[in-house]
Amino acid sequence: MNKYLLDENKFNDFYDLYLYSFNRQDSQQRRLVLKERYDQSHVYGIMNGKKLGSGLFSIPFDVNFHGVDFKMNGIGDVMSAPEFGGRGGASSLLKNALNDMYQEKVTLSYLAPFSYGYYRQFGYEQVFDHTKITMKNTDLPRVKSSEHGHVERVDIKDIPESLKTLYFGQNHLGGMTRAPWWWKHMQDKHADYQAALAYDDDNQLIGYLIYYNEAGTFYIHEWINQKPLGRQLLLKFITKHQSIFTNFVYESPDPDFKADLLLEPNSAKLEVVPYMMARIVNLQDFLQRYPVKKMNLAKVCFKVDDFLDWNAHTWMLTITDGIVELRIADDQKADFELSIQDLTKAMFGYRSLNSLAKYGIIDGDLDKINELDGVFVHQKPQLIDYF
Structure with missing residues (x-):
C-alpha cells in the first residue's frame, strides 16, 4: 500500500x-462537493506534524478518444500549507500517483494547472484550448423562429437521462x-445552473445547453447540438434573453471560432484560453490501442x-493492415528523438510532428517524422469538464 x-x-x-490553501469559505455545499470527490478518488497526503502538509486527488475517469476508451486519472486540488511549502511535498505525491496509475493500468x-511550467516537469503538456466568445x-x-420543435427549460437537478445519452454520443475527442x-457531482456543484432542452416534432432530444447567470451576464457552460434544428432552437432561446442580460459569454471546448458563420464576425470578442493539460502515463498501451490513421507503416524508431x-525507451513501431506492432528497441539507432510532452501533443492532435519539426523542437530523419505524423489524428481534442 x-x-x-x-x-x-x-x-x-x-x-x-x-x-x-484555496482561500475558500466553509459551507455545507462546498463540504458535500469535496466529499463526493474524496470518496471517489485516490487521495494522497503528507502529514506535517499533526496537520496535513500537502495533498491531492487522483480521480479515476474514462475518456473517449476517437472511438477508443482509455482509463484516465484526473489530478485535482494539488495543495500545500504555506508552512510546508518548498519541501517537495506536492512533487512527491504526484510522482507516487503516476506510479500507482501505471500499476493500475491507467493510460x-x-x-x-496553476502553472504550465511546473507541471511540464512531470511530463504534462497543454493539449486542450477553449474559445471564449463574448x-x-x-x-x-x-x-x-422555427415552425418545428420546441425548447423546455429545467433546473440542472432535473436534467433527463436523454441529455446524458446525447452528450455521450457527441463525445469522442x-x-x-x-x-x-x-x-x-456536477449537479451538486452547480446547483444554480439551468438547462435548455431542444426537442424535435417527435419529442426527441436533439440539443441542449447548460447555462447560468451572474452580474448581468448570460454564461453558457455547455452546448451540445445533434441536428441543425437543435442549434436553431437553442440560438433563438438565447437571443430571447437579450432584454434581460447585457452580455453573453460562451467558453467553447472547440478551439475553432467559426467566425464566418456570423453576419458580422467582428461583433464577437474572441479569446483563445489555454485549458487543461494531459500526460501519457502508459505509452505502450496508448500506442497499441491508438486509433491509427494509416493502415500500413514501415518500421519507425523513435526515442x-x-x-x-x-516510457523512456527507443520504440520500434510498424503497422500491417491496421495491426499495430510496438516493441522496445533500445539497441536500435533512433530515427529521431522527442520528449513525452511533444509526443503527447502530436498524439492528441494538438500540434503535428511536422509542425514540431518546422519549429526545430524535434530533429531527425524528416521522412520518418512525416511517416509517423501520418499515423496520428490531426483534429484538436476537446474537453468540457474541469476538476
Whole structure:
C-alpha cells in the first residue's frame, strides 16, 4: 500500500487544508462537493506534524478518444500549507500517483494547472484550448423562429437521462465519458445552473445547453447540438434573453471560432484560453490501442525522453493492415528523438510532428517524422469538464 494514501478518516484534515490553501469559505455545499470527490478518488497526503502538509486527488475517469476508451486519472486540488511549502511535498505525491496509475493500468492523466511550467516537469503538456466568445446583447444575431420543435427549460437537478445519452454520443475527442457519480457531482456543484432542452416534432432530444447567470451576464457552460434544428432552437432561446442580460459569454471546448458563420464576425470578442493539460502515463498501451490513421507503416524508431522509466525507451513501431506492432528497441539507432510532452501533443492532435519539426523542437530523419505524423489524428481534442 502506498504510504501517502489517505483513508476516509482524514477527510476533515484534507478539507481544512483545502479551505486554507484555496482561500475558500466553509459551507455545507462546498463540504458535500469535496466529499463526493474524496470518496471517489485516490487521495494522497503528507502529514506535517499533526496537520496535513500537502495533498491531492487522483480521480479515476474514462475518456473517449476517437472511438477508443482509455482509463484516465484526473489530478485535482494539488495543495500545500504555506508552512510546508518548498519541501517537495506536492512533487512527491504526484510522482507516487503516476506510479500507482501505471500499476493500475491507467493510460492517461489530465489536470488543470496553476502553472504550465511546473507541471511540464512531470511530463504534462497543454493539449486542450477553449474559445471564449463574448457578445453584447445588441450584437446578437437575428435568428428565425422555427415552425418545428420546441425548447423546455429545467433546473440542472432535473436534467433527463436523454441529455446524458446525447452528450455521450457527441463525445469522442478525448472528453470524459462521465460516470453516474460525476453527473451527480456536477449537479451538486452547480446547483444554480439551468438547462435548455431542444426537442424535435417527435419529442426527441436533439440539443441542449447548460447555462447560468451572474452580474448581468448570460454564461453558457455547455452546448451540445445533434441536428441543425437543435442549434436553431437553442440560438433563438438565447437571443430571447437579450432584454434581460447585457452580455453573453460562451467558453467553447472547440478551439475553432467559426467566425464566418456570423453576419458580422467582428461583433464577437474572441479569446483563445489555454485549458487543461494531459500526460501519457502508459505509452505502450496508448500506442497499441491508438486509433491509427494509416493502415500500413514501415518500421519507425523513435526515442522518448521521460522520467517515467517504462516510457523512456527507443520504440520500434510498424503497422500491417491496421495491426499495430510496438516493441522496445533500445539497441536500435533512433530515427529521431522527442520528449513525452511533444509526443503527447502530436498524439492528441494538438500540434503535428511536422509542425514540431518546422519549429526545430524535434530533429531527425524528416521522412520518418512525416511517416509517423501520418499515423496520428490531426483534429484538436476537446474537453468540457474541469476538476
